[in-house]
Amino acid sequence: MKRGKSAARKTWDLLIDPAPRRGAANMAVDEYLFARLTQEPRTTVRFYSWERPTASLGYAQSIDKVLDLDFCRRNGIDVVRRMTGGKLVLHWREITYSVASSDTIIFTSTLADSYHLISAGLIHGLEKMGLKARLAGSPPASYARGNMPCFAYPARDEIEIDGRKIIGSAQKRMAGRFLQHGSIPLQDDGGLLRRISLARAEDSGLRRTSISEALGREVDKDWAVRCLVKGLADHFGVRFRPLVLGKREEEEIRSIQAARYENENWTRGTVPGP
Numbered sequence: 001m002k003r004g005k006s007a008a009r010k011t012w013d014l015l016i017d018p019a020p021r022r023g024a025a026n027m028a029v030d031e032y033l034f035a036r037l038t039q040e041p042r043t044t045v046r047f048y049s050w051e052r053p054t055a056s057l058g059y060a061q062s063i064d065k066v067l068d069l070d071f072c073r074r075n076g077i078d079v080v081r082r083m084t085g086g087k088l089v090l091h092w093r094e095i096t097y098s099v100a101s102s103d104t105i106i107f108t109s110t111l112a113d114s115y116h117l118i119s120a121g122l123i124h125g126l127e128k129m130g131l132k133a134r135l136a137g138s139p140p141a142s143y144a145r146g147n148m149p150c151f152a153y154p155a156r157d158e159i160e161i162d163g164r165k166i167i168g169s170a171q172k173r174m175a176g177r178f179l180q181h182g183s184i185p186l187q188d189d190g191g192l193l194r195r196i197s198l199a200r201a202e203d204s205g206l207r208r209t210s211i212s213e214a215l216g217r218e219v220d221k222d223w224a225v226r227c228l229v230k231g232l233a234d235h236f237g238v239r240f241r242p243l244v245l246g247k248r249e250e251e252e253i254r255s256i257q258a259a260r261y262e263n264e265n266w267t268r269g270t271v272p273g274p
Helices: 021-034 067-076 109-129 141-145 192-198 211-215 221-236 247-261 264-268
Strands: 011-016 043-048 055-059 077-082 090-091 094-101 159-161 165-175 175-187 237-241
Touching: 011 221, 021 043, 021 055, 021 077, 021 094, 021 175, 021 247, 043 221, 067 077, 067 192, 077 264, 090 192, 094 109, 094 221, 109 159, 109 165, 109 175, 109 221, 221 237, 247 264
Parallel strands: 011 043, 011 237, 055 077
Antiparallel strands: 043 094, 055 090, 094 175, 159 165, 165 175
16 A cells, blocks of 8 residues: 655665675664664665575574574574564575664554555565565464574565565564564575574474565566565655765774674674664
8 A cells, every 4th residue: 555645755765785795794784774763754775685695583582492503603604693573584595675764654653564564565566576475464373482484484464475475574663763674585595494493393394485486587686676676666655865875884884793793692692682
């Protein structure tokens, strides 16, 4: 559902990373975009990719219960802990998006409403690729309670195609501001995800798909990003202006990266988050 006339006058920032980053750097950029929000309505949409395979943990997850850390270390897989909630995700051959916003007029003040609205906008972007996606209903109770990876099931208001998750997302909200980011697989990496996950064998079936699998052909990442940008712009009735991170911004990001996402105690979950 498109927003009203007031939304049509809004301009959002758009950051498309020119090159992949390591996992700690990607998480630091998203935290920086969240931290720069003020009480004034502002929204930034970012699309990015990963320099190497990276396992990301939800803020509250126990690393010893969900991730084979030894396997990751032996095989050069980065490990990061997100500032958002949710479950284990393997980031690699995918498009990753984030939305950082303090605009409660468009997104309201609740996690559920903003999550639903962003998912609807992303579905609009998938439609521009020729894909028919929909919002998912509630997953089995075993998924909500257990240690299965994010892409084991579509959760409520996540995005699925024929019952298989194609976008998994997580959100952090504080005082009218929020950060939501999510994974949109371009190609299937389910085999590697199973190897890093400590989920029980009976829970290891993955109900996921990728853009390339759903379309039946290899997909160019830049083309897919353009479709998603156009879908969000049309759905919310907004204009995008390019955002470029300068030297000062990159220095702030490196400071966040060193203090938190390269901190082993943060990754292990033994220190509090932002």
